[in-house]
Amino acid sequence: MTQDTETAPKAAKQLDHRYEGMAKVTGKAKYAAEFSEPFSKSDLTYAYIVQSTIPSGTIVSIDRAAADRAPGVISILTPFNAPKLNPGQPQPPARRNLSLLQNADVNYNGQPVALVVARSLNEAKAAATMLKINYSPKASRVNFMENLGEARWPKNPGKEPAGNHRGDLQAAFTKSSVIVENTYVTPIQHHNPMEPHATIAWWDGEKLNVYDATQYISGVRMSLAKTLNIPIDYVRVVNPVVGGGFGSKGSMWSHVPLCAIAAKVTGKPVKLVLDREQMFGPVGGRPSTVNKIKLGASADGKLLAMQQDVVMNASVMEDFVEHSEGPTKNLYMSEANSVTAKVVEVNLGVSTFMRAPGEAPGTAVLEIATDELAEKLKMDPVQLRLVNYADKDPSHDRPWSSKHLRECYEKASERFGWSKRSPKPGAITEGNALIGYGMATATYPANRSSAQAVVRMLPGGRMFVGSGTQDLGTGTYTIMAQQAAAGLGIDPELVEVKLGDSTLPKAPVSGGSQSSASVLPAIQDATAQLKLKLADLAISDAGSPLHGLKTLDIDAKDGSLFNQNNPSQRDSLADLIARNDGKPVEATGSAEPSESRDAMTSNSWGAVFAEVAVDKDTHMVKVRRVVATYDIGTLLNDKTGLNQLVGGITWGVSFALCEEAHIDPVSGRVLNNSLAEYHVPVNADIETLDVTVLNIPDVKFNPIGSRGIGEIGITGSAAAVANAIYNATGKRIREYPITPDKIM
Ligand code: MOS
Numbered sequence: 001m002t003q004d005t006e007t008a009p010k011a012a013k014q015l016d017h018r019y020e021g022m023a024k025v026t027g028k029a030k031y032a033a034e035f036s037e038p039f040s041k042s043d044l045t046y047a048y049i050v051q052s053t054i055p056s057g058t059i060v061s062i063d064r065a066a067a068d069r070a071p072g073v074i075s076i077l078t079p080f081n082a083p084k085l086n087p088g089q090p091q092p093p094a095r096r097n098l099s100l101l102q103n104a105d106v107n108y109n110g111q112p113v114a115l116v117v118a119r120s121l122n123e124a125k126a127a128a129t130m131l132k133i134n135y136s137p138k139a140s141r142v143n144f145m146e147n148l149g150e151a152r153w154p155k156n157p158g159k160e161p162a163g164n165h166r167g168d169l170q171a172a173f174t175k176s177s178v179i180v181e182n183t184y185v186t187p188i189q190h191h192n193p194m195e196p197h198a199t200i201a202w203w204d205g206e207k208l209n210v211y212d213a214t215q216y217i218s219g220v221r222m223s224l225a226k227t228l229n230i231p232i233d234y235v236r237v238v239n240p241v242v243g244g245g246f247g248s249k250g251s252m253w254s255h256v257p258l259c260a261i262a263a264k265v266t267g268k269p270v271k272l273v274l275d276r277e278q279m280f281g282p283v284g285g286r287p288s289t290v291n292k293i294k295l296g297a298s299a300d301g302k303l304l305a306m307q308q309d310v311v312m313n314a315s316v317m318e319d320f321v322e323h324s325e326g327p328t329k330n331l332y333m334s335e336a337n338s339v340t341a342k343v344v345e346v347n348l349g350v351s352t353f354m355r356a357p358g359e360a361p362g363t364a365v366l367e368i369a370t371d372e373l374a375e376k377l378k379m380d381p382v383q384l385r386l387v388n389y390a391d392k393d394p395s396h397d398r399p400w401s402s403k404h405l406r407e408c409y410e411k412a413s414e415r416f417g418w419s420k421r422s423p424k425p426g427a428i429t430e431g432n433a434l435i436g437y438g439m440a441t442a443t444y445p446a447n448r449s450s451a452q453a454v455v456r457m458l459p460g461g462r463m464f465v466g467s468g469t470q471d472l473g474t475g476t477y478t479i480m481a482q483q484a485a486a487g488l489g490i491d492p493e494l495v496e497v498k499l500g501d502s503t504l505p506k507a508p509v510s511g512g513s514q515s516s517a518s519v520l521p522a523i524q525d526a527t528a529q530l531k532l533k534l535a536d537l538a539i540s541d542a543g544s545p546l547h548g549l550k551t552l553d554i555d556a557k558d559g560s561l562f563n564q565n566n567p568s569q570r571d572s573l574a575d576l577i578a579r580n581d582g583k584p585v586e587a588t589g590s591a592e593p594s595e596s597r598d599a600m601t602s603n604s605w606g607a608v609f610a611e612v613a614v615d616k617d618t619h620m621v622k623v624r625r626v627v628a629t630y631d632i633g634t635l636l637n638d639k640t641g642l643n644q645l646v647g648g649i650t651w652g653v654s655f656a657l658c659e660e661a662h663i664d665p666v667s668g669r670v671l672n673n674s675l676a677e678y679h680v681p682v683n684a685d686i687e688t689l690d691v692t693v694l695n696i697p698d699v700k701f702n703p704i705g706s707r708g709i710g711e712i713g714i715t716g717s718a719a720a721v722a723n724a725i726y727n728a729t730g731k732r733i734r735e736y737p738i739t740p741d742k743i744m
Contacts (some may be wrong), residue, residue, distance in 0.1 A: 004715035012479075012486035013201035013635050019477035019497055020241060029241045032211040033198035037328075039269040044200075045074055046095050047262050047272040048124035050114035050131055051282070052106045054142035055347040055668035056316075059104040059113060063132035067116065070130055072123030074269060075266050077115040078131075079104045083261055086229035096251040096284065096350050097318040100227070100258060106135065107317050108347045109142075109668040110281035110556035112254050117262045117270060118471040130215040140347040142668035146314035148290060151311040151342035154319040160340065163395070164329070167336030172305035176286035176296030180372045184293060185326065185735040188313070189286040190279060191354050192675060193472075195243020197283050199259040202269035208236045210261055214239055215249040215470055216509035221502045223252040224260060242472045242510075246651075247353040249472075250511040251285045280670035280678070284352030285661060287312040289324045289341075289361050301387045303334035303381050308366070314343035320351040321357035327366050327576040327715075329395040330601070331443060332388035347668050353511060355651055360718070364655060364736060367440035367719030372732065375423070381439055381723070382409050382418065382607075393601035402698035405441070405605040412629035413439070415690060416609035425730035432620070436728025442606030442630065442716030443696070445456070446698070446707035447514035448593045452505030453522040455484055455530050456584040461559045461574035463490060465526075466498040468508035469519045474710055475640025476515055482637065483520045483704070487527020488534075488573065489557035505588060513604075513708030516636055518591070520704045526589025531556050533585050534576060543579050544571045568634035594702065602701040604712045607631035608649070610720040614728045621725060623653050623681075626717060627690040633698035634706040641709055645691045648713015654681050655714065656721035660737050 004568045023029040036044065052059075062078050082101035099112045114131055118124035128154040141147060153159050173179065200211040208230065214220045216239040225232040242249065259272040274283065289312045295307035308328040314320060325339035342567065354360075374381040389406065392399050413419075421437040422428060422621065428435040465484035471477050477497045485492035498504060508518050535554040538544040538561050546554060546561055555564050561576065563569040577584065608628040614621050626649050635641045658679035662671040691713075697705025718736065725743065726732050733742045 011634055012482040013492055015478050015481050015609045016639070018475065018640060019481050020471065031195050031198070031241060031243055032200060032213040032239055033271060035200055035211045035271045043268050045117050045119060045266060045270050046120065046121040046124050047115050047117045047259055047270050047500060048128050049088050049112045049274070049278060050116060050280065052111040054106055054137050054174050055109040055142055057106045057137035058342070059106065060134045061474060062114065067127040067130040070123065070127035071114065072119035073127045075117040075262065076254065077101055077265065083265070085227055094254060096352055098254040098257065100254055103160055108281065108315065108349050110349060112258065112282055115262055117259050117266055119295045129427070136724055140668060142347050142663055143665050144288065144344040144346045144551050145290070147344050147689055150344050153312070154321050154343050156319070158186055160432055165338045169305055169307060169336040169338045172336035173296045176232055176304045177299040178297045178373065178376050179294065180369055180376055181294040181432050182306045182369065182372065182734055184291045184368060186289045186361040187736055188288045188663065189354060189659045190661055190678065191246040191285065192279055192678065192680065193244030193246055193248065196274045196276060197249065197253065197255060198273040200269060200271045201260040202265040203263055206230065209236045210256070210260065211238050212256055213242060213249055215242065215245040215472060217468055217470060217500060217502045218506050219509055220256060222253045224257060227257045228260060234472065237502040238500060239470060242470055245472045245510070246355045247511060248283045248291040248359065250509050251284065251352055253583065255282070275591035276675060277673045280661060280673035281349040284350055284355035287314065287320065287322045287351040289322055291365045293365060295369055295373050297373060297377060301377050301384050303332055303388045305336045306334045307338045310341045312343055312348045313348060315348050315350040316345045318350045319343055322351065322361060324361040324365060326358040327362040327443060330390065330393050331366065331441060332385070332624050333394055334388065335388045339628055343464060348663065356714045357442055359715040360655060363440060363442065363715045364718040367716060368722050368734060371438065371723040371726065382413055385441055386411065396601055399600045401600045401602040401700035402633065402696065403605060404694050404696050405607070407694055408605055408607040408629040408631050411692060412607040412609050412627050415692070416627040418609060421727070425727055430613065434616060434728040435725065436612050436614065436723070436724040437609065438720050438723025438727055439607065439609045440716040440719035440723060442628070442712050444513060444604050444712040444715055446517060446602035446604055446701055448517045448702055449482045449508035449511040449514055450592045451507040451518040451522040452587060452588065452590040453526045454505050454588045455523065455526040457530060457534055457573055457577055458585045459574070459577050459582045460582050461490065461494055461572065463475045463488065463495045464498070465495055465523055466504045467507045467519050467522065468502055468504035469499045469515050470510040471499060472510055474639055474644055478640050479516055479520060479636045480523060483523040484527060487524060489533060490559050490573070492569050513710040515708065516706055517702050517708050520706070521591035521702050522589050524589070524703060525591050526587050529587035530585065534573065537560060537580060538571050538576055539583060539642050541576070541579055544576065545569050546571050600700065601612065602698065602707060604630065604632045604707045604709065606716060608716040608720040610724040611725040612721060612728055614725060614743065619743040621738065623658055623721060624685045625688045625690065626653070626686065626720065628717070629692045629694065630712060631694045631696060632707050632709045632712065633696065633701065634704060635693045635695045636706055642691050644709050645713040646689050648711065649689055649691065649717045650681055650686060651714040652717025653686055653721055655718035655736060657737050
């Protein structure tokens with residue numbers, strides 16, 4: 001047992017099923033686009049976004065006569081008639097530059113340039129095809145790879161950020177015995193959650209209501225209020241279940257205010273659902289990164305110098321920086337370290353955070369380079385990582401709140417059978433397949449923000465917990481029930497959970513893997529307050545067996561309050577509320593990131609091992625096994641927690657083998673804008689996923705001891721697969737995705 005464990009609180013009793021699972025599989029759970037109340041369903045109208053067909057230029061005129069006459073059309077908004085809005089930008093982290101028909105500029109192909117509202121979706125779509133848009137095109141640039149020379153520092157601040165260079169890089173390279181230096185490329189990717197972006201908006205006088213597929217109800221609320229210039233109290237955002245987000249639903253995109261504006265203009269509720277095709281451009285994506293990486297080490301494998309210079313595409317509309325240089329700053333110890341990140345402006349949609357922004361592409365590239373260094377040193381790749389183990393955060397020169405990565409390497413390599421690996425590529429064959437083993441390190445920062453929650457003791461021993469957070473399918477409902485129940489020692493089955501409604505106490509964006517780490521401490525605080533209130537109620541209640549005791553003498557367990565000095569003296573919570581005339585007792589709670597967070601760094605860690613089989617003739621790659629062990633603090637729920645890691649690894653395999661947006665070099669449109677052509681893995685693509693966690697609480701990070709796990713699974717896993725492909729074939733592919741043509 002480590003010291004961390006001894007100081008840790010007892011883990012909450014787990015709910016053994018997903019709280020919302022039954023509602024989802026029986027169709028009772030509603031995604032944003034599925035609501036038909038409280039507005040009158042017969043009033044509901046349908047909006048369809050019209051997209052630009054050129055990458056750059058100006059809209060000169062729109063001939064709308066035919067569209068206006070088309071059946072069912074109620075209203076058509078264009079840059080020439082759309083209401084003028086407050087020019088202020090929405091607040092971060094919801095900040096993404098939007099296309100709200102405020103001018104006639106076209107910045108990318110696929111940009112929203114008009115909105116058709118009709119009685120039905122089919123009528124709206126039909127009328128959209130009848131709009132004749134006349135453009136005056138401008139010169140455009142859509143291929144950033146051909147323009148790497150145009151790279152510049154990102155705006156804000158527009159110069160090199162501080163803190164990206166450590167030590168004497170040139171001197172460290174000079175004394176290095178072994179150097180690897182190569183360029184690694186990651187592609188543009190799009191999020192493609194199962195549920196597309198969707199909004200239903202309706203006005204109740206001056207007040208705006210929306211159902212919106214979002215990872216951040218408070219962010220949408222704030223951004224809508226600001227964009228539409230109305231008081232924030234006038235906006236309500238509801239979103240009880242989310243069909244995945246992966247970051248694209250972390251910001252408010254153009255369709256949300258456009259839907260609200262359409263509802264205002266028409267005086268009717270408006271539903272706006274993006275097509276799958278419209279998910280490729282107007283709602284963000286991961287930029288492509290070109291990473292020049294140079295590593296220098298001594299003959300015994302000690303890293304002396306690490307350098308990474310990244311160039312990525314950014315939209316002419318807004319800079320977004322994918323920090324793929326991040327892991328190079330703190331994954332390993334090195335004497336000298338230098339990173340830069342620059343952007344090339346292109347006429348593409350705005351980029352945004354996607355599935356472990358920074359660390360996903362960052363580990364994908366650095367961990368191939370590390371594998372190459374191990375090979376050149378004739379060292380085992382795990383051994384190389386142990387030699388350069390960072391016992392403190394090298395980028396900030398401060399301790400980790402908790403780090404057990406060594407145990408991850410040990411446990412996962414053991415379960416995988418890493419000792420059976422041959423360092424010689426192509427050494428193992430089975431039939432027509434080349435078998436390869438590869439490994440990589442996983443890491444993702446542990447984030448945490450201010451959050452609030454409300455709890456209520458209800459009649460019948462039941463409890464309510466609410467917080468304005470979101471559940472992306474990841475398990476927020478489930479762990480909220482657990483945490484509320486733990487606070488009063490009741491069965492988590494007795495807890496009713498509400499989230500996804502901006503009338504609830506505020507919680508942060510469900511992004512950056514921070515929901516559990518932020519919201520559960522707030523629930524813990526709320527239940528502590530509730531226990532005090534219930535104790536006081538019992539003390540002042542002449543009918544209570546605890547009447548007249550002191551508050552501090554009373555604790556809660558198994559559905560009752562009891563006297564800690566005489567545990568047989570107890571009052572059931574059901575009886576207590578019944579004697580209170582059935583009136584619930586409510587308490588609120590809040591939690592902030594710990595004040596000591598600037599004195600240490602909190603990250604999660606993992607070791608990922610992959611086995612692939614590569615067909616000698618077709619070069620198709622089959623991922624036979626991924627074995628991974630993570631250090632993520634306390635695992636809150638076996639089912640929802642391990643499931644997120646399995647999902648993350650699957651996205652890592654996707655990164656390695658499948659995902660890439662192909663941009664037409666002339667039009668700047670995404671060519672493979674469907675799930676038929678934008679490939680993601682399915683069950684048949686991965687045979688075995690063996691995921692374990694150390695379950696060692698990180699109590700310096702938060703009182704629950706738990707770090708978020710939404711994103712770490714994708715980190716490291718792409719490189720583990722890439723390194724396994726090298727071990728199988730001897731082909732070092734440095735450009736993702738590793739498709740069969742590249743292995744030829
Ligand atoms: Mo995540 S990319 O922060 O939703």
